[in-house]
Amino acid sequence: QAKARELSSEEHLIFICGHYEGVDHRVIEQLVDLEISIGDYVLTNGAIAAAVVTDAIVRLLPGALGDPRSALDESFIDPNLLEAPAYTKPIEFRGLKVPEILLSGHHAKIEEWKSEMSIKRTKENRPDLLE
The missing domain is CATH 3.40.1280.10 (SPOUT methyltransferase, trefoil knot domain)
Structure with a gap:
């Protein structure tokens, strides 16, 4: 990027x-x-x-x-982390629901969740980025 x-x-x-x-x-x-x-x-x-x-x-x-602003919030802005999971509508699809935190409207907690998920996804899918 x-x-x-x-x-x-x-x-x-x-x-x-x-x-x-x-x-x-x-x-x-x-x-x-x-x-x-x-x-x-x-x-x-x-x-x-x-x-x-x-x-x-x-x-x-x-x-x-x-x-x-879309180009400012990209998965490779931090080159050492993958992007947090993305969810769209509907809120429930085949019994799978969007995480409640994303529906809360609490922006600080949503950003905290995204940060945690970004680290988790990186550890699972691209651990080499954390070395």
Whole structure:
């Protein structure tokens, strides 16, 4: 997310998307300012990764989101924690209810709950972020 924020301030960006074995190294040496990896896995082509990076950047641009505050409350604002669980309507779905604290209207307690859940989810799903 930090890299997306950095790139969102650039006036122009050009993505060179590799296919099969990647991009000719001579092109990288002569034309590329920055190489970006979106993870440790193999994709069909670089256009898929470029779309991911583009989406992460564009949503940070003024006017891209309906509510500009949305970009301020993101799961990667604290790079060491995952986001707390999200719940939507209805309040009950297949017998599963939204946690009562989220319905309480008590903003300080809701933020405390979100913080606790964020730590819990990180320990369960990405303990490496806490190292």
